[in-house]
Amino acid sequence: MAEHGSSACSHPSERKYKIALCQLFVSKNKLENIRHARELLEAAADGGAKLILLPEMWNCPYSNELFSLFAEEIDADDLSGSPSCGMLAEVSRSRKVTLVGGSIPERFGSHLYSTCCVFGSNGKLRARHRKVHLFDVDIPGQLTFKESATLTAGDELTIVDTDVGLLGIGICHDIRFPELAILCAERGADVICYLAAFEMNTGPLFWEVLQKARALDNQLYVATCSPARDLTINHAAWGHSTVVGPFGEILATTGHEEAVVFADIDYAYIREVRLRLQLEKQKRKDMYQLVCVSNCIRHI
Numbered sequence: 001m002a003e004h005g006s007s008a009c010s011h012p013s014e015r016k017y018k019i020a021l022c023q024l025f026v027s028k029n030k031l032e033n034i035r036h037a038r039e040l041l042e043a044a045a046d047g048g049a050k051l052i053l054l055p056e057m058w059n060c061p062y063s064n065e066l067f068s069l070f071a072e073e074i075d076a077d078d079l080s081g082s083p084s085c086g087m088l089a090e091v092s093r094s095r096k097v098t099l100v101g102g103s104i105p106e107r108f109g110s111h112l113y114s115t116c117c118v119f120g121s122n123g124k125l126r127a128r129h130r131k132v133h134l135f136d137v138d139i140p141g142q143l144t145f146k147e148s149a150t151l152t153a154g155d156e157l158t159i160v161d162t163d164v165g166l167l168g169i170g171i172c173h174d175i176r177f178p179e180l181a182i183l184c185a186e187r188g189a190d191v192i193c194y195l196a197a198f199e200m201n202t203g204p205l206f207w208e209v210l211q212k213a214r215a216l217d218n219q220l221y222v223a224t225c226s227p228a229r230d231l232t233i234n235h236a237a238w239g240h241s242t243v244v245g246p247f248g249e250i251l252a253t254t255g256h257e258e259a260v261v262f263a264d265i266d267y268a269y270i271r272e273v274r275l276r277l278q279l280e281k282q283k284r285k286d287m288y289q290l291v292c293v294s295n296c297i298r299h300i
């Protein structure tokens with residue numbers, strides 16, 4: 001695994017392609033979740049998508065009690081310990097698509113992480129992002145959740161070079177922290193993919209505004225993918241998987257049911273927006289700068 005600094009690989013700025021977000025139901029049966037995810041991924045590929053996203057915790061209901069039971073070990077050289085990643089590798093290879101494989105509970109030694117695996121269009125594992133900001137919240141009478149009771153936080157920023165360009169990766173609560181998005185943008189990301197499961201209290205208030213803010217701040221595409229809503233579980237998802245463009249505009253979205261959401265990505269449009277509004281040039285780097293103290297790009 002090589003670590004790179006801030007020099008992102010170059011890529012054609014005129015690149016255009018279709019992205020798809022698979023908003024799916026998650027059941028208590030892992031094998032059924034894997035089968036169902038494959039079905040939606042294949043439908044997305046059949047629809048012409050070259051980059052396809054799954055949501056946070058797509059193989060496991062979102063519950064501290066279940067993360068450990070559903071967890072898998074992810075060995076980049078031998079995915080046999082991870083049926084979920086094995087399926088992602090197969091689909092990305094057979095359909096020649098880049099997959100941002102949502103997140104699953106990952107077991108690593110005595111730790112559990114919420115981990116997103118990114119597969120290149122040759123079926124190879126390209127990167128692994130472990131959720132950096134864990135969701136610990138206490139709003140009396142509304143919402144109490146402590147992800148850190150079971151999960152360990154990752155400590156690396158992930159920007160991955162793929163056939164469809166440089167992708168920044170964040171998981172759910174990571175979207176609230178503009179620093180992560182700014183660092184991805186500074187290192188050349190064109191799209192930031194957030195795999196998420198915002199729930200019914202915070203979703204209506206913050207979900208859309210956070211996506212628009214991250215896209216606008218950085219003048220790039222933001223793509224989010226949520227599970228479909230299941231009101232029988234505690235952490236029912238808000239849904240509304242969305243693609244936001246570099247001008248903060250919603251390009252495609254959906255409600256809370258299952259859906260495959262498609263949108264067109266055009267990197268030339270990012271350059272156009274940045275020419276119209278030259279935020280990067282106007283930044284007062286003589287007054288402020290953001291320093292990244294962790295590893296920045298992981299290639300596997």
Ligand SMILES: O=C(O)CCC(=O)C(=O)O
Nearest residue numbers: 135172173197198199202
């Ligand atoms: O930040 C929020 O409001 C929701 C975050 C969340 O649900 C999560 O990180 O799983």
